Amino acid sequence: MDTTTARPPDPDAELARRCRAGEPEAFRTVMRRYNRRLFRIAYSILKDADEAEDAVQDAYLRAFQSLGQLQDPARFPTWLATIAVNEARGRLRRARRTSPLDDAMMQAEIVPMFTEPSASPERLAVSGELRRVLERAIDDLPGPFRTVFMLRGVEGFDVAETAACLGIPEATVKTRFHRARALLRQSLQSEAADALPALYPFDGERCERIVAAVMRQLSLG
Numbered sequence: 001m002d003t004t005t006a007r008p009p010d011p012d013a014e015l016a017r018r019c020r021a022g023e024p025e026a027f028r029t030v031m032r033r034y035n036r037r038l039f040r041i042a043y044s045i046l047k048d049a050d051e052a053e054d055a056v057q058d059a060y061l062r063a064f065q066s067l068g069q070l071q072d073p074a075r076f077p078t079w080l081a082t083i084a085v086n087e088a089r090g091r092l093r094r095a096r097r098t099s100p101l102d103d104a105m106m107q108a109e110i111v112p113m114f115t116e117p118s119a120s121p122e123r124l125a126v127s128g129e130l131r132r133v134l135e136r137a138i139d140d141l142p143g144p145f146r147t148v149f150m151l152r153g154v155e156g157f158d159v160a161e162t163a164a165c166l167g168i169p170e171a172t173v174k175t176r177f178h179r180a181r182a183l184l185r186q187s188l189q190s191e192a193a194d195a196l197p198a199l200y201p202f203d204g205e206r207c208e209r210i211v212a213a214v215m216r217q218l219s220l221g
Contacts, residue, residue, distance in 0.1 A: 010073070010074050012073065012074060012075075012076040012077055013073035013074045013076065014073075015029060015030055015033075015076060016067065016070060016073035016076040017073060019064065019067055020067045020068070027064060030060075030080075031060060034077065034080055035056065037077075037081065037155050038056045038059060038060075038080065038081065038084040039052055039053065039056050040150050040154055040155060041081055041084050041085060041088065041147070041150055041151065041155070041165075042055040042056050042059070042084050042085075042087070042088040043150075044138070044146045044147045044149075044150035044151075045085070045088035045089060045092055045143065045146075045147055046088050046091060046092055047139060051088075051091060051095075052088065054091075055084065055087045055088045055091055056084060056087075058087050059080070059083045059084040059086075059087040059088075060080075062083055062087065063079070063080055063083045066083075078157070078161045078164055078165060081151070081155075081157070081161075081165045082164065082165045085147070085165050085166060133188065133191050134188075136191075137184050137187040137188055137191070138150070138184065140183075140187060141180055141183055141184070144176055145176050145177075145179055145180035145183065146180070147166065148162060148166070148173055148176040148177050148180060149176075149177060149180035149181070149184070151165060151166070152173070152177045153177070153180070153181070159173050159174060162177075
């Protein structure tokens with residue numbers, strides 16, 4: 001009796017196969033699955049939300065038109081990420097040739113990427129500020145470190161995948177990721193020191209709830 005366990009089909013390889021077959025729903029599934037990842041990658045290079053969105057769109061078009069060049073369907077996610085990296089880098093090179101990045105571009109609105117909204121207004125304010133602190137710290141990383149961190153630290157790519165996406169040695173990936181984490185730690189420690197005096201605010205709903213409860217106990221409310 002054959003006891004060999006059949007390996008389940010690779011979902012990414014199956015998606016690639018369906019895209020090659022021209023199934024519209026497969027294209028939609030790919031974009032919905034990888035939009036956030038590719039946007040983060042493009043944004044880490046361009047630091048402009050609108051440009052990053054355009055880069056992702058063009059990366060998809062390039063990828064879907066070049067599916068015949070995908071040699072290993074199981075590497076579909078890494079292949080997509082590599083195309084997004086190249087598209088964003090190309091846009092950055094063209095922008096630098098035509099004009100320097102101006103202040104408006106450097107101060108572009110950041111798309112929320114790290115935390116989901118909370119139902120509580122107080123917790124929403126805290127999570128929103130934490131997200132902004134993280135985004136500022138990542139934005140301030142030097143470009144090569146920022147992109148490696150986005151791939152490794154945020155998107156969870158391994159060293160080999162990151163090296164393949166960026167076309168750099170694995171040793172360089174390790175060095176840049178280590179340096180990026182050190183720079184982030186230093187930046188966040190500085191931000192935390194500045195924020196210490198404002199910790200545990202006691203206004204708003206919580207404050208009024210205690211006031212009301214005490215007033216009721218004193219029969220003064």
